[in-house]
Amino acid sequence: MNKDMKILIVDDFSTMRRIIKNLLRDLGFNNTAEADDGNTALPMLQAGDFDFLVTDWNMPGMEGIDLLKAVRADEKLANLPVLLVTAEAKKEQIVEAAQAGVNGYVVKPFNAATLKEKIEKIFERIEASQ
Amino acid sequence: MALNESILSERCLEQARELVRSIENGEEDRAIDHLREISRINETKMFQELGRLTRELHDTLVGFGIETEITDLAEHEIPDARERLSHVINVTDQAAHKTLTAVEEAIPVCEELENSASKIEHQWKRFISRDLSADEFRELSREIGGHLEISADRYTKIKDHLNAILMAQDFQDITGQIIRRVIGLVQDVEDKLVGLIKLSGSLDDDTNKVERKPVEKVLEGPQVPGQESATALKSQDEVDDLLSSLGF
Numbered sequence: 001m002n003k004d005m006k007i008l009i010v011d012d013f014s015t016m017r018r019i020i021k022n023l024l025r026d027l028g029f030n031n032t033a034e035a036d037d038g039n040t041a042l043p044m045l046q047a048g049d050f051d052f053l054v055t056d057w058n059m060p061g062m063e064g065i066d067l068l069k070a071v072r073a074d075e076k077l078a079n080l081p082v083l084l085v086t087a088e089a090k091k092e093q094i095v096e097a098a099q100a101g102v103n104g105y106v107v108k109p110f111n112a113a114t115l116k117e118k119i120e121k122i123f124e125r126i127e128a129s130q
Numbered sequence: 131m132a133l134n135e136s137i138l139s140e141r142c143l144e145q146a147r148e149l150v151r152s153i154e155n156g157e158e159d160r161a162i163d164h165l166r167e168i169s170r171i172n173e174t175k176m177f178q179e180l181g182r183l184t185r186e187l188h189d190t191l192v193g194f195g196i197e198t199e200i201t202d203l204a205e206h207e208i209p210d211a212r213e214r215l216s217h218v219i220n221v222t223d224q225a226a227h228k229t230l231t232a233v234e235e236a237i238p239v240c241e242e243l244e245n246s247a248s249k250i251e252h253q254w255k256r257f258i259s260r261d262l263s264a265d266e267f268r269e270l271s272r273e274i275g276g277h278l279e280i281s282a283d284r285y286t287k288i289k290d291h292l293n294a295i296l297m298a299q300d301f302q303d304i305t306g307q308i309i310r311r312v313i314g315l316v317q318d319v320e321d322k323l324v325g326l327i328k329l330s331g332s333l334d335d336d337t338n339k340v341e342r343k344p345v346e347k348v349l350e351g352p353q354v355p356g357q358e359s360a361t362a363l364k365s366q367d368e369v370d371d372l373l374s375s376l377g378f
Contacts, residue, residue, distance in 0.1 A: 016303040022296050058307065058349045087307060087352040091361040094369055098376045107369050108352065109300050112293060114366055 001123040003028040005051035010034070010041040010067065011085075012059040016108075020054055020085065023112050027119065038062025042070055045077055052119075057086035057093070065093075065100060072101045081122050085110065142171050190329060200322055208319075210357065211312045217354045218305045225301035228294060236291035239284050246277045307351040 007029055011017045017034045024032055033048070035041035037059040045053065053071065057064035064084055071077045083104040084097055094105055103125075104118040149164035192198075253270045256262050262270065353362045363369050 011303070013303040013306055015299050019296055019300055019303075022293075026293065058351060063349075087304060088349055089353055089362045089364075089369070090350060090359055091363060091372060093349075094363070094372055095376065098373060098378065104378075105369055105373060107363070107366050109304060110366065111297060 001120065001127075002051070004031055005029065006049060007032045007052045007054060008035060008041060008044060008048075008050045010037065010053070010055035010059070010064065012036050012056065016056065016085075020115070023115050024054075026112065027116055038064065038067035038070070041067055045071065045080070046074065050080065052122075053080055053082045054085055055082065057084055057088045057097075065097060068097065068100045068102055081126060083118060083122060085115070142168055145171070187330070200326075203315075203319060203322065207315055211315050213357050214308045214312055214354050218308050220355075221301045221305055225298045228298035232291040232294040232298070236288050239287050239291075243277075243281065243284050246273070246280070250274055250277055304352045308354070311351060 007024060009017050009020050009024075009032055011020065011034075014036075017036075021032050021034065033044065033050075035044055038055075039061040041053075041055065042062070044050075053067075055064040055067055062070075064086065068082050068084070071080055071082060081103045082101070083106065084102050085106045085108060087108040089107050097105055103122045106114055106118050145164050145168045149161055149168070152158075152161040152164060250270065250273050253262065253266065253273070257267060257270060350359055350362070353359065358364070363372065
């Protein structure tokens, strides 16, 4: 796993963005940027060379699930690994996210160990498939 | 109704004539009977009118769907909001305690390092000014060794406490989402009340229909203890199990 990879953190609550940013820094990832919903995130993803997207689901403007779908529909971004970190815990939603092509799903409230485990798993799979 | 009114007025007039006749004839008892009959007829008219208004109000409320919406608000939404707000209190309470515990546990660790370092610094200054005996220097070496030995462990402990404080802040996101929903409900109640006021001002005006917003509740936000959705998963483990059953 490349610790210099560029990560975009998308959440409408700035406190949650800071928490995720700090947790990622603790895991050795220092190259992060933030956006507060899908509408601001998508142009950033299209313009920048991001390696990983960590996004909330429920946000005003464009929701995380729609951002995920937009990413998968974009030729340039289609293979970007996406981790959903959300309070949405209904079975239908997790199935919908899986069908939309999410790489990992973390339910809030979560802890540092869970986030670490999911990120490691995502990149293990990607490396294994290459 | 119009027919009823005309009959009632006819009967009123008749009673009034009888009343005048009784008074002219000096028949006091009969006069009182006629007076009572007139007021009874009037009361009947008033009650009929009240009944008509009540029925119209009810019909209009049912027609606008406001009655069922208000019942729903009172029976489900408001108790639900109460639960949600209580959950906010619990979550913020837990976060405050987690933070305080981490601070309380980190401070003694800082003090231990602080004392150890300042003791060494004091002796080190004496060593620099060649004020230390050979025995004292050996003691200082031991202290420096001991300080270095505990340092890495104590700094890890402090970092863990700081991380605990960091994680405790996740309440803001959870409670923010819950409170947003309650604000939505308050807005809803306000709209319904405004609708009711408009209605009572224009009972017969059918053109003034209140627009019904489609209720869209796709996302549920954080699950509230005791109020969980039937299909909500209870833990990250359950989420992982579901995902692995989907081939993840």
